[in-house]
Amino acid sequence: MHLLRNSLDHGIEMPDEREAKGKPRIGEVGLIARHEGNNVVIMVTDDGKGIDADIIRRKAVEKGLYSQEEVDQMDDADAVRIVFLPGFSTAEKISDISGRGVGMDVVRSKIESLSGQVDVETHVNEGSVFKIKLPLTLAIIQAMLVQVQDEMYAIPLASIDSTLSIQLSDISTVQNNEVIVLRGEIIPIIRMEETLMVPHTKDTSELFVVVVHAGEAKAGIVVDKLIGQQEIVIKTLGNLFMGLKMFSGATVLGDGRVALILDVATMLN
Amino acid sequence: MAKDSATNKIKNVLSDDAEETFSLQVVAFKLRDEEYGVNIFQVQEINDMSDITRVPFAASFIKGVINQRGSVMPVIDLKKRLGIEETPYTETARIVTVIVGELQVGMLVDAVTEVLTIRSKLVDPKKTVSDRAMEKFLSGIGNIDGRLVTMLNLEEIVGAN
Numbered sequence: 001m002h003l004l005r006n007s008l009d010h011g012i013e014m015p016d017e018r019e020a021k022g023k024p025r026i027g028e029v030g031l032i033a034r035h036e037g038n039n040v041v042i043m044v045t046d047d048g049k050g051i052d053a054d055i056i057r058r059k060a061v062e063k064g065l066y067s068q069e070e071v072d073q074m075d076d077a078d079a080v081r082i083v084f085l086p087g088f089s090t091a092e093k094i095s096d097i098s099g100r101g102v103g104m105d106v107v108r109s110k111i112e113s114l115s116g117q118v119d120v121e122t123h124v125n126e127g128s129v130f131k132i133k134l135p136l137t138l139a140i141i142q143a144m145l146v147q148v149q150d151e152m153y154a155i156p157l158a159s160i161d162s163t164l165s166i167q168l169s170d171i172s173t174v175q176n177n178e179v180i181v182l183r184g185e186i187i188p189i190i191r192m193e194e195t196l197m198v199p200h201t202k203d204t205s206e207l208f209v210v211v212v213h214a215g216e217a218k219a220g221i222v223v224d225k226l227i228g229q230q231e232i233v234i235k236t237l238g239n240l241f242m243g244l245k246m247f248s249g250a251t252v253l254g255d256g257r258v259a260l261i262l263d264v265a266t267m268l269n
Numbered sequence: 270m271a272k273d274s275a276t277n278k279i280k281n282v283l284s285d286d287a288e289e290t291f292s293l294q295v296v297a298f299k300l301r302d303e304e305y306g307v308n309i310f311q312v313q314e315i316n317d318m319s320d321i322t323r324v325p326f327a328a329s330f331i332k333g334v335i336n337q338r339g340s341v342m343p344v345i346d347l348k349k350r351l352g353i354e355e356t357p358y359t360e361t362a363r364i365v366t367v368i369v370g371e372l373q374v375g376m377l378v379d380a381v382t383e384v385l386t387i388r389s390k391l392v393d394p395k396k397t398v399s400d401r402a403m404e405k406f407l408s409g410i411g412n413i414d415g416r417l418v419t420m421l422n423l424e425e426i427v428g429a430n
Contacts, residue, residue: 151323198325235341236341237334237341237343238372239371239372240328240343240374240427240428241324241343244324246326249341250322250334250341251341252336256320257320258320258322258334258335258336258341259322260324
């Protein structure tokens with residue numbers, strides 16, 4: 001949020017100024033988010049005036065953050081990173097929303113407290129790119145919450161093909177393996193209650209099947225109830241559960257309870 | 270010479286006049302009828318027992334995970350870990366959240382009694398505990414006027430080593 005304001009306030013020039021530089025009168029601020037390995041990368045881009053390393057050097061010396069010799073030794077990329085230091089602001093006038101000198105350092109410490117990184121790339125008169133890298137442990141995914149006896153689990157929506165309601169009599173066996181027939185296709189089923197050794201508290205005649213896939217493999221996971229689809233925040237289970245492949249993590253539900261997130265690929269093997 | 274003075278220091282700790290300098294604050298809790306304790310500096314908080322989510326395929330002494338202020342924290346069934354006969358947990362049961370190195374772990378206990386100050390040196394558990402497997406989980410036994418508090422070695426209990 002703060003980065004977006006900054007791009008508008010510091011980055012984008014006044015329309016006349018932009019026209020004089022041969023740019024369109026309307027500036028552009030972009031927000032890009034994508035996966036990159038185990039991280040989520042968020043980029044805030046603008047096509048404004050960029051950050052002039054020489055101005056940063058001058059301001060840093062004026063504010064006593066560095067000596068003249070120190071800034072002279074810095075290359076442009078390092079000098080630009082001074083904007084992340086506490087107490088630094090280049091805005092000539094303080095506006096309602098920025099230029100108070102508390103900002104980029106707060107942005108950086110917040111991101112670092114989430115074990116992320118922030119960096120900036122800039123070209124004078126071409127614009128700047130602020131790149132935030134956050135570990136995937138904070139990732140939010142869409143999941144289907146299901147109930148098995150008294151327990152609740154989350155299945156990532158990305159692995160789900162379809163869900164259907166069945167009767168016990170719809171399950172047939174092929175060579176001792178339980179299967180269901182769905183639109184002419186034979187799909188093996190996995191009874192979650194048995195696989196996860198869920199304590200049995202009540203009998204149900206109506207069951208639900210969540211048809212999932214992992215690579216080429218396909219299976220129907222039998223559950224008691226579909227609770228619904230929602231966005232969940234993935235949290236790691238931590239070192240005590242190292243080697244536990246069945247769950248990719250856990251999430252805290254709205255009512256404060258914890259639900260485990262099923263790793264579909266492991267379950268299908 | 271240096272070795273001699275070190276030996277003297279140990280003797281001093283054992284002698285009466287040094288007892289005032291030995292002071293260990295512990296959070297004491299009950300597992301069945303016995304009293305156990307952990308160093309107060311390792312305890313982060315104590316909470317009522319909340320909904321514990323069972324984790325299939327986890328080690329048997331892990332009761333499950335709970336929501337601890339928004340993060341997911343494992344809870345250890347301490348009686349199971351220490352090989353004490355299991356009894357149901359009642360409304361006096363508490364989850365004692367401890368910090369062990371980088372790990373934050375909850376320990377399920379039957380009841381939390383009080384914060385005690387142990388002023389005498391701990392007794393080596395090797396002298397009293399015959400069970401070799403159990404021994405590594407204990408760091409010593411505190412004696413407060415005949416009231417015995419067994420101090421736990423949390424690093425071993427959570428398996429951080």
